[in-house]
Amino acid sequence: MPQFSNKKLILLLVGTIFLVALISFSLRDRQNASLPEQFIKDTVGFAQSLVAKPANYITGIFNDINSLLNTYEENQRLKMRLEDFAVLQAEVNTLQSENKSLQELVDKQDSLREYDPLKATVIARNPDQWEEKIILNKGSSHGVKLNMAVMTANGLIGKISLVTPFTSEVELLHSNNPNNRVSAIIQGKKEDVFGLLEGYDVERNELILKRIDSNFKINEGEKVVTSGLGGIFPKGILIGEVTEVTTDDYGLTKMAYVKPAADFSMVEDVVIAKRTAVTVDGSDGTGTNEDLTNGTKNETTNEGE
Amino acid sequence: MVRFLIPFVAVVLFLLEPEFALFSPVAFGEQTYILVPRFLILYLIFISIYYSRKRACLYGLVFGLLYDVFYIDIIGLYSFLYPLVCFIAGGTVRFIHQHLSVTTILSVVLVALMEIVLYYFFYFIQFTTIPVSVFLSNRLLPTIIANLLFLIMLGWAFKILINARVLQRAQDNS
Numbered sequence: 001m002p003q004f005s006n007k008k009l010i011l012l013l014v015g016t017i018f019l020v021a022l023i024s025f026s027l028r029d030r031q032n033a034s035l036p037e038q039f040i041k042d043t044v045g046f047a048q049s050l051v052a053k054p055a056n057y058i059t060g061i062f063n064d065i066n067s068l069l070n071t072y073e074e075n076q077r078l079k080m081r082l083e084d085f086a087v088l089q090a091e092v093n094t095l096q097s098e099n100k101s102l103q104e105l106v107d108k109q110d111s112l113r114e115y116d117p118l119k120a121t122v123i124a125r126n127p128d129q130w131e132e133k134i135i136l137n138k139g140s141s142h143g144v145k146l147n148m149a150v151m152t153a154n155g156l157i158g159k160i161s162l163v164t165p166f167t168s169e170v171e172l173l174h175s176n177n178p179n180n181r182v183s184a185i186i187q188g189k190k191e192d193v194f195g196l197l198e199g200y201d202v203e204r205n206e207l208i209l210k211r212i213d214s215n216f217k218i219n220e221g222e223k224v225v226t227s228g229l230g231g232i233f234p235k236g237i238l239i240g241e242v243t244e245v246t247t248d249d250y251g252l253t254k255m256a257y258v259k260p261a262a263d264f265s266m267v268e269d270v271v272i273a274k275r276t277a278v279t280v281d282g283s284d285g286t287g288t289n290e291d292l293t294n295g296t297k298n299e300t301t302n303e304g305e
Numbered sequence: 306m307v308r309f310l311i312p313f314v315a316v317v318l319f320l321l322e323p324e325f326a327l328f329s330p331v332a333f334g335e336q337t338y339i340l341v342p343r344f345l346i347l348y349l350i351f352i353s354i355y356y357s358r359k360r361a362c363l364y365g366l367v368f369g370l371l372y373d374v375f376y377i378d379i380i381g382l383y384s385f386l387y388p389l390v391c392f393i394a395g396g397t398v399r400f401i402h403q404h405l406s407v408t409t410i411l412s413v414v415l416v417a418l419m420e421i422v423l424y425y426f427f428y429f430i431q432f433t434t435i436p437v438s439v440f441l442s443n444r445l446l447p448t449i450i451a452n453l454l455f456l457i458m459l460g461w462a463f464k465i466l467i468n469a470r471v472l473q474r475a476q477d478n479s
Contacts, residue, residue: 019381019385023379023381023382026380026381027379037374040371040375041374041375044371044374044375045375047320048320051321052324055324059327122327124324124326124375124376125327125329126323127325127376128423129341130427176432264330265327265328265329265330265331266327
């Protein structure tokens with residue numbers, strides 16, 4: 001048995017207390033980084049971005065080889081879709097011009113749909129994957145702010161959870177954070193149905209869309225996009241596709257499983273969406289579990305979006 | 306030269322970990338497997354066993370702190386676990402034969418133990434809700450296999466590098 005002197009024992013005790021205090025202190029406030037933290041993050045981020053460039057290049061080569069192998073199949077599929085696409089393009093053009101003229105007619109200037117895209121590169125992914133996070137090479141000096149939407153070419157992948165001057169962290173949609181909510185719309189044939197994207201089913205690898213009014217009928221295969229009503233995200237970013245509709249735990253509302261459109265692994269280039277319309281701290285933001293009812297505190301605070 | 310190579314390799318491994326994490330999660334049939342690269346701590350365990358326990362603990366503290374601040378945002382988690390693992394690894398030197406294969410297995414076992422501690426920590430603070438069985442099959446096992454492969458490929462290089470440093474220090478002292 002090792003001999004523990006009094007001095008060592010006290011040191012151990014003080015160390016443990018210090019450790020627990022440090023952990024609980026840093027757990028409490030994870031949205032903001034203190035000055036030394038920011039400094040470390042930016043320094044490591046700089047080194048990381050140097051390493052990320054050749055690494056991205058190598059993975060790019062692998063992807064190229066992979067897509068080269070599937071060229072024939074993909075070509076066939078794309079040719080089939082090309083004809084539809086031409087028709088769709090013409091339709092979109094007319095709709096766009098019509099929309100513009102109508103907006104001018106009613107003198108409506110800002111739309112929830114509009115955003116400034118800011119391109120960023122992924123420089124790292126949280127290696128211990130307990131929290132699904134990726135780190136980008138753009139920070140507050142480039143205009144990134146907390147809770148902005150982050151997407152790839154395929155669809156929404158998450159939102160900014162922490163910003164330092166030269167880096168930012170993205171909390172991915174499938175992270176297990178109860179506060180991670182996104183206000184969404186299911187685009188039905190006749191009408192749009194609102195819901196809140198909250199939670200992720202680990203076994204099915206699908207997102208869960210809750211609080212859908214049970215009066216509406218939802219079909220499988222319908223597209224889910226952001227609604228822009230959460231306050232921070234722009235409207236109309238693709239999230240995924242409905243795969244199954246069931247009743248909620250309490251039987252009052254419906255919930256749907258949504259297969260995400262974006263691939264969460266192997267993310268390289270992303271776009272940060274900076275909404276042009278005024279932003280409000282709502283369900284997309286940090287205000288989800290805060291008391292937004294001005295003191296009339298009750299149990300429904302959580303639902304008060 | 307060798308003197309600076311040891312911390313340099315540690316820095317490179319630290320920066321490579323997140324790049325390898327980009328490959329994960331791996332979908333294989335119905336299941337998705339999560340591979341956690343733990344290159345740095347494996348290297349530090351090697352340093353602890355073959356070179357100096359004190360040095361390894363110091364590196365563990367520094368890199369653990371960087372890891373905490375940059376990736377986890379919970380300060381004190383890895384900066385405690387890394388030195389602890391190095392400390393335990395250094396303590397085994399007296400009892401275990403220092404053959405490369407033995408060290409490899411020991412390192413992987415220690416990393417597995419660290420993963421388990423981390424799982425219970427994140428379970429406790431409710432960052433994860435996956436049950437133990439899923440953790441074992443979809444996380445721990447792939448992680449062990451991936452890190453074992455890594456060590457089999459590069460463990461001998463670590464040993465050569467560290468031995469060169471030990472030799473150099475012996476020469477300096479004499």
